[in-house]
Amino acid sequence: MALLQPSFNGALLDKDDDDDSAGSYKCTNAAVAKMMRLWNYKDGSGLGAQGQGIIVPIQPAVRRRRRAGIGHRDKPYDNGLQVAPPLSPVEDDLDECREWEAVVGALRLERECHEKTLTLLREMKLHGDSSVETADALAAIVKSGEVLQGKRALGAWKAALPPSTVRYIVDKVLSPRLAVEAQQWRPSWDPECDDWLRPWIPLIGHLPESLYDVVESKISSAGHDIVRPWKDYFDPAHWELFARRHVLPELTRLMRELRMTPPKQTDSSLHMAMLWAPLLHAEDVLSILEETEFFDKWESALRHWLQSAKPSYGEAVAWCTGWKKLFTPELLADEHVLARLDAGAAMVDQETQDLDSLLGYSW
Structure with missing residues (x-):
């Protein structure tokens, strides 16, 4: 140099x-x-000769948190509970944005339905369909495109169509096609039904009743990702029937097979059960929790762990908190659920006697 x-x-x-x-x-x-x-x-x-040296001093990468006492740990306890990170205040404020995105997605689906219907009717004309009904339906679909040009409320496009046009398209044009495609549908290849059903939902509203048996036979033993969209695709009455036949038994099975294994949970049955829970009424899920004696087993496992292994206060609280965060907001709104979870926290306060109890953890 x-x-x-x-x-x-x-x-x-x-x-x-x-x-x-x-x-x-x-x-x-x-x-x-x-x-x-x-x-x-x-x-x-x-x-340096060219002034190439650093200007800002190198800062230490790790610093102990101020006022951290004995036993402090920045790394969370590895307790095996699959918990999503807590939402920050900014993310909480995004709920309204997510709702708006859902509306925008539904409006976009209406436009897609209009375009596919228009294409289908034109193809029918090109293939020699000269019926008055098809001609009238095509004219109505073309005219309804004006509704899609500006701002509109969700459902305004279908409302702009004559009822006779909607009935003709659904009963005479779409239902026969959907019957064939439902037979050919493979859930594992198209779980969201993007290729055959979802684009028509703005027009047909829900799956035609004649196809319920076919679809039920294909999804009755399927996983959550395949079953979930059908809460919207079935009409409410048929979904209620399907849920009682297939979803409730699956949730009950998961809760009966659940095993608590502190300090590290190796059984993910509750996590899977909480994925299914939003598809059911909260009171039905609560009944399953009571029927399978979930809270009794949870408190028993917690008590045995506290008395035999004597974990630190922080580890015990982290374990309880992990379970609590697995529950859906609808279940946590129930006073009985909160009371049983709080009973576990009180047990931790009573059983743990180490130095961590002086730090005043709360959950």
């Missing part, structure tokens, strides 16, 4: 060690500052 040449002018300016200008150099004393100025160093630049 080339050496910097001393500056004669700099030497004249800084001949006095007590010169105030030397004090302008940070993180050094007057003598060192004077020497650096003699070698043409400029305040605020980096060291």
